[in-house]
Amino acid sequence: MTDNPSDFAPDFRLDSSTKPSLEEYGRFQQHLVLLEDAGRIERFRSAIDTVPAGDVVIDVGAGTGVLGLLSLIGGFQHAILIEPSRKMSAYARHLAALNGLSDRVTIVTARLEDVDFRLLPTSIDMVISETLSSVIFGFGSWDFMSTLVDRLRDPRNVIPSRGRLLVAPTSRRMATRGPDSDGLSILKSAGLTVDLFERTFRSAGNIYDKAEVALALANGTLQAAELASFDFGRNPPIMLDGVNLAPAPGGTVGIVLFWDVQLAARAPDEQFTNLDPLVTSWYPYYIEFTQPIETTAHIQLQLVACDAPYTYAFRILADCEPVTNVLYW
Ligand SMILES: C[S@@+](CC[C@H](N)C(=O)[O-])C[C@H]1O[C@@H](n2cnc3c(N)ncnc32)[C@H](O)[C@@H]1O
Known part of the structure; x- marks a missing residue:
């Protein structure tokens, strides 16, 4: 059990080569569509602004990592990006470096449900997750979100909230x-x-x-x-x-x-x-x-x-x- 985000380096990861379905969402074209979506990005950006900046943000289904990285720009100290696709994790690592944020980012290459929660901080300042998909609950992470929400210093600091x-x-x-x-x-x-x-x-x-x-x-x-x-x-x-x-x-x-x-x-x-x-x-x-x-x-x-x-x-x-x-x- 640790509260120190730097304890996460080097990143721990699952071998997704045996789980090809984890790469299902690892297509740059799909993520580009998500990033080009002004309505989506603007809504998430302003939602992040409503949460007082703190030490640790966890971004579940981080993909390119933009929501976690935006939170760092907004004043959070450290972002833990949880993303099962190895390809997207690698790209998120690249984006963190491109923006001079590598020291403040930990990448966990796994599905949320496969993460060893004992290794995550017991106290979290914000949880953010864009795993809505077209019908909500489309990804397996939903049943495990409350384990993270229970660790929030302020229960209001989860995006989305309802x-x-x-x-x-x-x-x-x-x-x-x-x-x-x-x-x-x-x-x-x-x-x-x-x-x-x-x-x-x-x-x-x-x-x-x-x-x-x-x-x-x-x-x-x-x-x-x-x-x-x-x-x-x-x-x-x-x-x-x-x-x-x-x-x-x-x-x-x-x-x-x-x-x-x-x-x-x-x-x-x-x-x-x-x-x-x-x-x-x-x-x-x-x-x-x-x-x-x-x-x-x-x-x-x-x-x-x-x-x-x-x-x-x-x-x-x-x-x-x-x-x-x-x-x-
Ligand atoms: C809609 S994308 C959002 C990407 C990014 N957060 C953004 O807003 O641009 C959802 C992401 O959730 C990831 N994902 C899918 N199932 C997951 C799970 N069970 N646990 C964690 N992440 C998951 C996908 O690989 C994908 O990158």
């Missing part, structure tokens, strides 16, 4: 792309069945017209309910209860998923949502049912826990019958 995953049944298809309109249909006509479309979400989301969703929510065509939430001021912080939904008028062909988040506990009015047109990394999702539901029966969304690397999954039932496969995120 958030909700919302779902709205829709009577209208919300995405133009689909299994019949893309390369999957070419594969199908060549005689090859690929069911990945039915098994998951697309990595970049699929409702690109955010304004259309916002308008439908404003005029009541879409009615959203909370599917899951987190709040680090609550115990337990993560709620994955599933939900009963009133069907969309005129039949339900699928659901739209989106999220809103309060990044800084001290700025409750500042909302960060993937419906914001200024946020260009994250989009709302449309998930089509295997067949439309004509009845007025309530629709149940059932969340199911499952093993890594999938972490969470859910399926949708209508009249107790599944209308989607189990969808992993």
